[in-house]
Amino acid sequence: MLEITNLHAEIESEGREILRGLDLVVKPGEIHAIMGPNGAGKSTLSHVLAGKPGYLVTEGTATLDGVDLLGLDPAARAAAGVFLAFQYPVEIPGVGNVTFLKAALNAQRRARGEGEISTPDFMRLLRGAAGRLEISQDMLKRPVNVGFSGGEKKRNEILQMAILQPKLCILDETDSGLDIDALKVVAEGVNGLRSPDRAFVVITHYQRLLDHIVPDFVHVLAKGRIVKSGGPELALELEAKGYADFAEEAA
Amino acid sequence: MTLVPAALKRRTRAETAIDAAFAAVRADLPGAGRSEAFARFATDGLPHRRIEAYHFTDLHTLVTAAPEPARRPSPEVARATALAAGVDAFAAAGAARFVLVDGWFCPDLSDLAGLGDGVSVSSVGAGLLGGRQLAGRGLDGLGERLADGGAAADPLVALACAFYTDGVVLRVAPGTRMARPLEIRHLASGASVSAHVRHLIVVGDGGAAEVLETHASPDGVEIHAHGLTEATIGAGATLSLVDRQCEGDQAMRFSTLAVAVADDAVLDHTVVTLGARLARTQVFARLGARTQLTSRGATLVRGRAHADATLVVDHVGEDAVSRELYKSAVDDEARSVFQGRIRVDPVAQGTDGRMGAHAVLLSDRAEAMAKPELEIFADDVACAHGATVGALDDALKFYLMSRGIPAAETEKLLIRAFLGEVTDAVASEPVRAVIEADVEAWIDGRERSA
Ligand SMILES: Nc1ncnc2c1ncn2[C@@H]1O[C@H](COP(=O)(O)OP(=O)(O)O)[C@@H](O)[C@H]1O
Ligand SMILES: [Mg+2]
Numbered sequence: 271m272l273e274i275t276n277l278h279a280e281i282e283s284e285g286r287e288i289l290r291g292l293d294l295v296v297k298p299g300e301i302h303a304i305m306g307p308n309g310a311g312k313s314t315l316s317h318v319l320a321g322k323p324g325y326l327v328t329e330g331t332a333t334l335d336g337v338d339l340l341g342l343d344p345a346a347r348a349a350a351g352v353f354l355a356f357q358y359p360v361e362i363p364g365v366g367n368v369t370f371l372k373a374a375l376n377a378q379r380r381a382r383g384e385g386e387i388s389t390p391d392f393m394r395l396l397r398g399a400a401g402r403l404e405i406s407q408d409m410l411k412r413p414v415n416v417g418f419s420g421g422e423k424k425r426n427e428i429l430q431m432a433i434l435q436p437k438l439c440i441l442d443e444t445d446s447g448l449d450i451d452a453l454k455v456v457a458e459g460v461n462g463l464r465s466p467d468r469a470f471v472v473i474t475h476y477q478r479l480l481d482h483i484v485p486d487f488v489h490v491l492a493k494g495r496i497v498k499s500g501g502p503e504l505a506l507e508l509e510a511k512g513y514a515d516f517a518e519e520a521a
Numbered sequence: 522m523t524l525v526p527a528a529l530k531r532r533t534r535a536e537t538a539i540d541a542a543f544a545a546v547r548a549d550l551p552g553a554g555r556s557e558a559f560a561r562f563a564t565d566g567l568p569h570r571r572i573e574a575y576h577f578t579d580l581h582t583l584v585t586a587a588p589e590p591a592r593r594p595s596p597e598v599a600r601a602t603a604l605a606a607g608v609d610a611f612a613a614a615g616a617a618r619f620v621l622v623d624g625w626f627c628p629d630l631s632d633l634a635g636l637g638d639g640v641s642v643s644s645v646g647a648g649l650l651g652g653r654q655l656a657g658r659g660l661d662g663l664g665e666r667l668a669d670g671g672a673a674a675d676p677l678v679a680l681a682c683a684f685y686t687d688g689v690v691l692r693v694a695p696g697t698r699m700a701r702p703l704e705i706r707h708l709a710s711g712a713s714v715s716a717h718v719r720h721l722i723v724v725g726d727g728g729a730a731e732v733l734e735t736h737a738s739p740d741g742v743e744i745h746a747h748g749l750t751e752a753t754i755g756a757g758a759t760l761s762l763v764d765r766q767c768e769g770d771q772a773m774r775f776s777t778l779a780v781a782v783a784d785d786a787v788l789d790h791t792v793v794t795l796g797a798r799l800a801r802t803q804v805f806a807r808l809g810a811r812t813q814l815t816s817r818g819a820t821l822v823r824g825r826a827h828a829d830a831t832l833v834v835d836h837v838g839e840d841a842v843s844r845e846l847y848k849s850a851v852d853d854e855a856r857s858v859f860q861g862r863i864r865v866d867p868v869a870q871g872t873d874g875r876m877g878a879h880a881v882l883l884s885d886r887a888e889a890m891a892k893p894e895l896e897i898f899a900d901d902v903a904c905a906h907g908a909t910v911g912a913l914d915d916a917l918k919f920y921l922m923s924r925g926i927p928a929a930e931t932e933k934l935l936i937r938a939f940l941g942e943v944t945d946a947v948a949s950e951p952v953r954a955v956i957e958a959d960v961e962a963w964i965d966g967r968e969r970s971a
Pocket of ligand 2: 312313357443
C-alpha cells in the first residue's frame with residue numbers, strides 16, 4: 271500500500287536535512303508503529319507524506335497503491351487516501367466543524383468521481399462516529415478545534431478520520447496530552463476503523479498507546495531513518511531502555 | 522518649505538470642474554446655506570495627504586475629474602433604470618422602498634405604504650421646492666447634526682451640503698416602531714454624472730427604526746455619488762442602519778453618516794463595501810449616556826479599487842458602550858483603509874469602547890492600512906483597539922487541504938470565515954442573507970485561484 275524508498279527531505283528555509291534515506295513498506299491491513307527520540311524526524315515524515323509546505327524532498331519516492339504521492343498537492347493526496355491525524359491540530363475560527371467535515375468528504379468524493387453524500391446520510395454517519403468518540407453536539411457545532419481541549423482536538427482528528435475513511439491513516443502522537451480514559455476512547459475509535467484494506471502508521475513516543483492499538487510492526491526512527499524494526503516486543507524493550515542507544519548527537 | 526496659502530493653490534482639473542458646476546447649478550437649487558457650504562469646500566479644495574483625515578485617501582490625486590451634476594431623470598429613464606437594475610435584493614426583508622435615480626427621488630418606482638402610524642417619509646426634494654428656508658417645509662433639523670464634531674469641517678460634507686438635490690426625510694414619532702423597514706435604493710441611469718443626496722432621519726424618544734440603503738450603478742461608468750445622512754436617535758430609541766454599497770467598478774462613492782445618539786439609545790450600523798473604484802465611508806457619531814453603538818464593516822475590494830472607512834466616535838455621556846469591527850478582504854492591487862478614533866470626553870466616565878480593524882490580503886500587491894486611535898480624557902474607562910493585516914494563514918490552508926478540500930475552495934472557506942465575524946453579527950435574518958449572498962458572489966468572482 272505505502273512504499274517509501276530512500277526518502278530524503280530537508281527544511282526548505284534552512285536547507286537542513288531531516289529525513290536521510292528512509293525506507294518503509296506498509297501493506298493493507300497492517301499497523302506499523304514508529305517510535306523514536308524527540309527531534310528524530312517523525313513529524314517531518316508525516317508532514318512530507320501529507321504534503322505540508324516548507325519541506326523539500328531531495329531524493330527518494332513515496333507511493334500509495336502505486337500513485338506517486340510526492341507529485342500531488344495535499345488535497346489530491348487526501349483524495350488518494352492519505353490521512354494525517356496531526357500532533358498539533360490547528361484551530362480554524364469561523365469554519366464550523368460540521369460544515370468542514372461535509373465539505374471535506376464531498377470534495378474527496380468529487381475528486382474520486384463519486385457523487386456527493388446526501389445530508390441525511392451524512393448526518394447519520396456523523397452521529398454514529400461522534401457517538402463512538404464521545405464528541406458532543408456542542409463540539410460539532412463549534413468552529414473547527416476552537417476552544418477545544420488538547421484531548422478534544424485529538425478526538426476530533428479521529429472523528430475526521432472516521433468520516434473520511436482513508437486508506438492510509440497516519441497518527442502523529444495522537445496519545446500525547448490524553449489521559450488514560452481519553453486514550454482508550456481514541457484507541458477504540460482507531461481499532462473500530464481497522465480493516466483488511468486500510469493501513470495505519472502510528473507515531474508515538476511512548477509504548478502506552480500500543481497496549482491499546484496493537485501494532486504488527488514497530489520501527490525505530492532516529493536521525494532521519496529507520497534504524498531498527500521488529501514486532502510489538504521492540505516497543506516494550508524501548509520502554510525499558512529508553513532511546514539512549516539512538517539519541518541524536520548533541521547539536 | 523514655503524507654505525502656499527490654500528486659496529492660491531492651483532486648482533486641479535476636478536476642482537475647476539466642481540467650481541464651474543456649482544456656479545452653473547447654484548441659481549436653480551433651493552435651500553439655505555449652499556454658498557457657505559461651497560465656500561468651506563472651495564477654500565482648500567479636495568483634501569490631500571497632508572490633511573490628516575485624508576492621509577491614506579488623497580482625494581487631490583485620486584479624483585481626477587468631476588462629472589456634471591445629474592439632472593432629474595425623465596420618467597422613461599427612471600423606469601428603464603429600475604428595470605435594468607433588476608431584482609431588489611432587500612425585497613425579502615419586506616421593506617418599504619424609496620428609490621432614487623441619479624440622486625433624484627422617483628415616487629413612481631417607490632412603495633412607501635404600510636410603514637405604520639407615526640412614521641412619516643417624505644423627500645428632501647419636495648421639501649426644498651418653493652423656498653429657500655428649510656424650516657416649515659418638512660426639513661426642520663437638517664444641518665443640526667453638522668454643527669459639532671468633525672463633520673462640520675469635512676470637505677465631503679461641505680460638497681454634499683452645497684449640491685444636494687434630494688433624499689429621504691424619515692421621522693418616527695416617539696414610542697413608535699416602524700411596521701416594516703425602509704429601504705433606500707440608489708440607482709444610476711448609466712450617465713456619467715455626479716449625484717448628491719442628503720437624508721434626514723429622526724427617531725423620537727423610545728422609537729425604533731430600520732433603514733436599509735443600497736447603492737448600485739453599472740460597471741464602466743464614472744459616477745460620483747455623494748451621500749450625507751444626518752440622524753438623531755432620541756432617548757431610549759433604536760436605529761438599525763445598513764449601508765450596502767454595490768457600485769460599479771468605475772464609480773466613486775462618498776458617504777457620510779453624522780449621528781447623535783441620545784441617552785439610553787441604540788445604534789446598530791452595518792456597512793458592506795463591495796464596489797466602486799474609490800469609496801469613502803465616514804461616520805461621525807456622538808454618544809450620550811448609556812448608549813450602545815455597534816458599527817461593523819465588511820469591505821471586499823479587488824482590481825485597483827480603494828476603499829476607506831473613517832470613523833469618529835465621540836463619547837460625551839457616561840457608561841456608553843461602543844463596538845466597532847471592520848474587516849477587509851483585499852485582492853489584486855486594491856487597497857483598504859481604516860481610520861477609527863474613539864474620543865472619550867472628560868464627563869464620559871465608565872465608557873466601554875472597543876475597536877478592531879482587520880484585513881486579509883489576497884494578493885501580493887494588495888494593501889491595507891489601519892489606524893485606530895484612542896483619545897481619552899476621562900479616567901474610569903475601558904477602551905481597547907487592535908488592528909491586523911496579513912495573508913490567509915498557510916497553516917489553516919494546509920489543514921483544510923489535508924482533508925481533501927482543494928486550494929481554491931480552501932481560500933473561499935477561509936475568506937468567508939474571516940468576514941463571518943462581521944456578517945454573522947447582523948441580527949435581521951433576511952438582511953444577513955442578502956449580505957452573505959453578496960460576500961459569496963464576491964468570493965465566487967475571484968478569477969485567480971490559489
Ligand atoms: N518547519 C520546521 N522549521 C524548522 N525546523 C523544523 C521544522 N520542522 C521540523 N523541524 C526540525 O526538524 C527536526 C525533526 O523534527 P520532528 O520531525 O518534529 O521530530 P519528531 O517528530 O521526531 O520529534 C527537529 O530538529 C525540528 O526542530
Ligand atoms: Mg513530532
